[in-house]
Structure formats: C-alpha cells, structure tokens
Amino acid sequence: AQSVTQLDSHVSVSEGTPVLLRCNYSSSYSPSLFWYVQHPNKGLQLLLKYTSAATLVKGINGFEAEFKKSETSFHLTKPSAHMSDAAEYFCVVRSKAAGNKLTFGGGTRVLVKP
C-alpha cells in the first residue's frame, strides 16, 4: 500500500520569504514522487517529479524538492514566494506495487501576503 501525508493543510507566507510545504510518504516499493499545483479554476499542473535519479529535484517557477529516503519525505521549497504562488499544492506518490495509479496527499493551500 502507499499513502501520502501533507503535514500542513494551510501555509501563509509573506511575499519574498521562503516557502516550505511538507510531505511524508509511505510506499512498499521504490516510489516516484510528484508535486502538483492547482490554481483557482485551473487544472492540476505538474511542478516537479522524482523518479530515482537525483534526490534534489528542480521544478518550474523556482520550486525544488528533496527526496530523503531515510525520512520518507519529499518536502517542497521555494526561496522567495511570489503572489502568483498562491494556490493549492498536492504531493503525490506512485509505485508499481500500487498498480501505477497516483495516490494524492490531502493538499496544502498556500496564501501569500503582500
């Protein structure tokens, strides 16, 4: 079985300050991990993915995430938040053991204050 826990349902940051969105996963097989973002009235957009290559993954819009197997974590960071980063973010796991379907975390809603 696989599961994903996003530790914060809401995160509020000031524009220009760092963003940290926490994600822990559970998977009985070598997982692939993803972060998706959903802006209002838009589809889910892939930010970045980890697929057993480099553990530090760079994505779009200045986001990056680090895969830490020992901590079963895949936290998403950005050094400086922008107003356009206000959205909902989903951490997602996929593994062959689970039939390759995506398992989503509960989502973290990010608010960016001016």
Add this chain to the structure above:
Amino acid sequence: EPEVTQTPSHQVTQMGQEVILRCVPISNHLYFYWYRQILGQKVEFLVSFYNNEISEKSEIFDDQFSVERPDGSNFTLKIRSTKLEDSAMYFCASSRQGPTNEKLFFGSGTQLSVL
C-alpha cells in the same frame, strides 16, 4: 502548453439521474484517467483507459460507473444512477505514454452536485 478540457465546469443533478461528464484529452495522448475529490477528502483514482478498454479501476468504480471514448476526441464518464455521495470534483487526465510515463495532464475539473 496543450490542455485537457472538461465540460461542464459545474453540474447539478437529482439523485437517481444519469450524468455524463465530458473530457477532451490532449490530441496525441493515448492513456486516459478519471480521478475525483470529495469535499474535504483526498483526490482519489477512479479508472484508467487505454486502447478502448479499462486498464485499471478502483473499488469506487462500481457498476454505476462507465467510461467511453465515443469518437477520436472525447472521453466520457457516465454515472448511471447518481447518489448523494457521488457529489465531488471529477478530474480527467491524459498522458501520451502508459503507466511508466509520469506526466499526466489534468483538466480543471467538473464539480458534480447531487441533490
């Protein structure tokens, strides 16, 4: 960037009625998916579809649900007799390659409300 299009954005129906949710995947994609998110819960997998047949489905996807690719562009999800608990946001997704291809493109969703 190409987009997956879902219509309608909102659908309201009476319990027991049939609904069809429509999706236009990206044109050169071959794999299609439906996910849903009940309010306050996680996004969950419903079904995947390839080569005109279901390749995988979850336990949620019972006999009340069906999917179809009626022509070369549309991919539909039908709920035969809706229940209150079917109220959710339904997301369609597509990918060019199969399960080993990680990049799924998602639509913006159809919010289904069953009264």
